[in-house]
Amino acid sequence: MKFSIDRDALLKPLQLVCGAVEKRNNSPILANLLVEVSGNSLKLTGTDLEVELVGEASVNGEVQEDKTTVPAKKLLDIVKSLPDQSELYVEQQDNKWLLRSGRSRFSLATLPADEYPNIDSFTADINFSLAQSTLRSVIDSTQFSMANQDVRYYLNGLLLETDGSVLRAVATDGHRLALSHRTVEASLPEKQVIVPRKGVVEMVRLLDQDAQQVTISIGENAIRIATDTAQLTSKLVDGRFPEYERVLPKGGDKIVIASRNQLKQALLRASILSNEKFRGVRIQLENNLLKITANNPEQEEAEEIIDVEYDNQTLEIGFNVSYLLDVLNHISADDVRITLIDNNSSALIENHEAEDSMYVVMPMRL
Numbered sequence: 554m555k556f557s558i559d560r561d562a563l564l565k566p567l568q569l570v571c572g573a574v575e576k577r578n579n580s581p582i583l584a585n586l587l588v589e590v591s592g593n594s595l596k597l598t599g600t601d602l603e604v605e606l607v608g609e610a611s612v613n614g615e616v617q618e619d620k621t622t623v624p625a626k627k628l629l630d631i632v633k634s635l636p637d638q639s640e641l642y643v644e645q646q647d648n649k650w651l652l653r654s655g656r657s658r659f660s661l662a663t664l665p666a667d668e669y670p671n672i673d674s675f676t677a678d679i680n681f682s683l684a685q686s687t688l689r690s691v692i693d694s695t696q697f698s699m700a701n702q703d704v705r706y707y708l709n710g711l712l713l714e715t716d717g718s719v720l721r722a723v724a725t726d727g728h729r730l731a732l733s734h735r736t737v738e739a740s741l742p743e744k745q746v747i748v749p750r751k752g753v754v755e756m757v758r759l760l761d762q763d764a765q766q767v768t769i770s771i772g773e774n775a776i777r778i779a780t781d782t783a784q785l786t787s788k789l790v791d792g793r794f795p796e797y798e799r800v801l802p803k804g805g806d807k808i809v810i811a812s813r814n815q816l817k818q819a820l821l822r823a824s825i826l827s828n829e830k831f832r833g834v835r836i837q838l839e840n841n842l843l844k845i846t847a848n849n850p851e852q853e854e855a856e857e858i859i860d861v862e863y864d865n866q867t868l869e870i871g872f873n874v875s876y877l878l879d880v881l882n883h884i885s886a887d888d889v890r891i892t893l894i895d896n897n898s899s900a901l902i903e904n905h906e907a908e909d910s911m912y913v914v915m916p917m918r919l
Contacts, residue, residue, distance in 0.1 A: 554588075554590055554617055554618070554619035554620070554621060554643070554644065554645035554650075555590075555615055555616060555617035555643065555644045555645070556590050556595065556612040556613075556614060556615075556616045556617070556643055557612060557613050557614030557615070557640060557641065557642050557643070558595060558610060558611075558612045558613065558640075558641050558643070559613075559638065559639075559640060559641070560632060560635050560636070560637065560638065560639045560640070560641055560654065561637060561638060562610045562611065563595070563610055563632055563641060564632050564633065565608070565610075566597055566608025566609060566610050566782065566783065567586075567597060567608070567628065567629055567632055568629065569606055569608045569758060569759065569783055570586060570597045570598060570599035570606040570607065570608045570625075571586070571599055571625050571626070571629050572599070572606060572754075572755050572758055573599040573600050573601055573604045573605060573606040573755060573785075574586070574599045574600075574601065574625040574626070575601035576626075578601065581664065582622060582664055582668050582669055582670070583600070583601060583602070583670070584624060584625060584626070585622035585623055585624055585625060585663075585664055585669070586598060586599050586622060586623055586624075586625045586628065587599075587620065587621075587622050587666060587669045588620060588621055588622065588623055588650075588666075589619075589620040589666070590612060590616060590617070590618050590619060590620070591618050592616075592618070593611055593612055593613065593616060594609055594610075594611060594612065595609065595610045595611070595612045596608075596609050597609075597610075598669070599625060600670060600672060601751075602670060602672070603749065603751065603752070603787065603788050604749075604751050604752050604755055604785065604786070604787045604788070605672045605785070605786045605787075606755060606759075606783070606784070606785050607783060607784040607785075607786075608782065608783045609782050609783065610782075614642070619645060620666040621645055621650065621663045621664075621665070621666050622663055622664045622665070622666055622668070622669050623650045623661050623663055624661055624662070627661060628652075628661065631652065631659055635654050635657065636655075639654045639655060640654065641653070641654045642654070645663070648662065648663050649661065649662065649663065650662075650663050672775065672786050672788070675770070675772055675775050675777055675786060676772050676773070677770035677771060677772050677777065678742075678744070678771060678772055678773065679715060679741060679742065679744060679769075679770065679771040680768065680769070680770050681715075681737055681739040681741060681768070681769055682739075682766045682767065682768045682769070683720070683735070683737045683738070683766065683767065683769070684763065684764065684765070684766060684767070685760040685761075685762055685763055685764070685765050685766070685767045685780065686760075686763035686764070687735050687737070688720075688735075688756075688760055688767055688769070688778075689757060689760040689763070690733075690735070691720060691721075691722045691733045691734065691735050692711065692722060692753060692756065692757055692760075693757070693883065694722070694731065694733035694883055694909075694910045695711060695722045695723060695724045695731040695732065695733050695910075696711055696722075696724055696731075696753050696754075696757070697724070697731065697879050697882075697883060698724040698725055698726060698729050698730060698731035698879070698912075699711055699724040699725075699726065699750055699753070700725070700726035700727065701726070701750070703726065703727070705727070706790065706792060707747055707790055707792030707793060707794055707795075708725060708726055708727065708795075709749065709750050709790070710724075710747040710748050710749045710750055710752070710753065710790045711723070711724050711747070711748045711750075711753045712724065712745060712746070712747055712794045712797070713745070713746050713747075713748055713771075713776070714743075714744070714745045714746075715741035715742065715743065715744050715771070716741065716743050717740065717741060718736050718737055718738070718739060718740065718741065719734050719735070719736060719737070719741075720734065720735050720736075720737050720741075721733070721734040722734070723794070723797045725795065725797065725800070728873070728876065728914075728915050729876045729879075729880075729912065729913060729914045729915065730797060730800050730801075730912070730913040731880075731883075731910070731912050731913075732797060732801075732910065732911050732912075732913075733909060733910040733911075734909060734910075735909065744771060745794060746771055746776060746789045747789055747790035747792060747794055748776055748787055748789065748790070749787065749788070749789075749790050751787075752776070752785070752787030752788075755785055755787070756778055756785055756787070759778060759780065759783055759785050760778075760780075762780065765780060765781065766780075767779065767780050768780075774788060774789055774791075775787060775788050775789060776789060800899070800913055801901065801911070801913060802892065802894055802898055802899050802900070802901045802913065804894060805892035805893055805894045805898075805901060806865065806894070807838070807863075807865045807866075807868055807892070807893040807894065808863070808865075808890060808891070808892050808893075809838065809843065809861050809862065809863045809890070809891040809892075809893070810861060810862035810863075810888055810889075810890055810905060811843060811859065811861040811862075811888065811889055811891065812859070812861075812887065812888060813881055813884055813886060813887060813888060813889045814887070815859050815860075816843070816859060816861075816881060816889065817878065817881040817882070819845055819857035819859050820834065820845060820857075820874055820877055820878055820881070821878065822855065822857055823845045823846070823847040823855040823856075823857050823874065824847060824874040824875075824878070825847075825855060826847050826848065826849055826853045826854060826855040827847040827848075827849060827855075827874055828847075828848075828849045828850065829849070831873070831917070832873050832874050832875050833847070833871050833872070833873060833874070833917045833919045834846065834847045834871065834872060834874040834877075835847070835869060835870075835871050835919050836869070836870050836871070836872065837867070837868070837869045838861075838863055838865075838867060838868045838869075838893075839863075839867045840863065840864060841860060841861060841862065841863055841864070842858060842859075842860065842861065842863070843858070843859050843860075843861045843863065844856065844857070844858045845857040845858075845859075847874070868893060868895070868896060869896060870893065870895075870896040870900070870916050871896075871916055871917040871918060871919035872900070872914055872916060872917055873914070873917055876914045877902075877914060880902050880912040880914065883910075883912075884902075884904050884910070885904070886904040886905055886906040886907065887905075887906070888905040888906065889902055889903065889904065889905055890902070890903045890904075890905040896916060897916060898916065899913045899914060899915045899916065900913070900914050900916070901913055902914065
């Protein structure tokens with residue numbers, strides 16, 4: 554193996570694929586990246602057996618085709634530490650990978666490429682393309698509601714659902730639910746898959762060119778996301794996602810229209826004196842006014858009052874303030890619409906200007 558490459562051209566795909574490499578693993582080969590040189594192309598692959606990331610870059614100079622594996626973290630640290638726009642010269646000698654740049658020299662131990670694991674062969678049942686910004690927005694609008702290390706393993710991921718021309722994402726941790734959908738230019742069959750948390754996180758990192766297209770391929774056991782220069786393959790969670798439609802509150806007649814920023818700032822201030830463990834705030838509604846109160850075991854108390862559009866009977870209800878703030882941080886509109894039933898029922902929070910996302914937050918007893 555022999556090639557030259559610009560440091561900046563190598564760094565971006567290198568950072569991407571290193572995201573798939575598990576920091577703690579039992580197999581030395583999984584701490585390595587698969588490096589393949591063919592023609593004027595360099596292909597880098599990283600995997601933890603659940604998620605596989607592939608990045609590409611162009612090489613120049615004298616090229617000798619070959620493939621091997623090199624330590625992922627060490628290579629990334631070396632390339633990051635070299636000066637911008639420096640040229641790297643790489644050569645394989647026996648079981649050593651030699652890297653030169655200016656007066657710097659590095660020799661990395663390699664392991665044979667044929668020992669590198671390969672995610673099972675992938676067969677797609679569904680293929681469609683859309684703008685990277687569209688896929689990223691539907692994920693960003695929902696991923697914060699995923700559970701983290703829940704024993705209900707199917708909640709530790711994001712539900713992606715296709716139906717006709719609609720791509721829908723749903724996440725829940727049992728206390729809140731986020732749902733968002735976008736229209737795509739395709740006729741898609743009905744299908745539901747659960748993408749694990751790590752696959753979702755790496756997917757967002759991959760989608761960094763808003764205007765460019767991304768191709769989504771969904772198979773029985775895996776999902777593949779491909780751009781012009783990179784590809785992610787993630788195994789799917791084998792489980793049944795809860796029937797989220799049954800969680801959406803129906804028949805709410807108490808509707809609040811509030812300034813998103815005003816409500817967010819009031820909640821942030823009140824949260825300072827909320828109980829650090831339970832994070833509860835009390836919301837009281839009366840004619841065109843919303844009052845937020847919070848207190849803690851030290852008998853400290855915060856009170857905030859903001860003007861809202863509300864014309865119904867008085868209502869008092871408690872919520873986890875962190876859940877409300879998460880929702881308000883992921884709505885971009887100036888105003889939000891909150892639909893309530895009573896003090897024992899979940900709140901439905903939506904963008905007042907568009908109906909592409911909705912959020913359900915369960916109440917707290919205070």
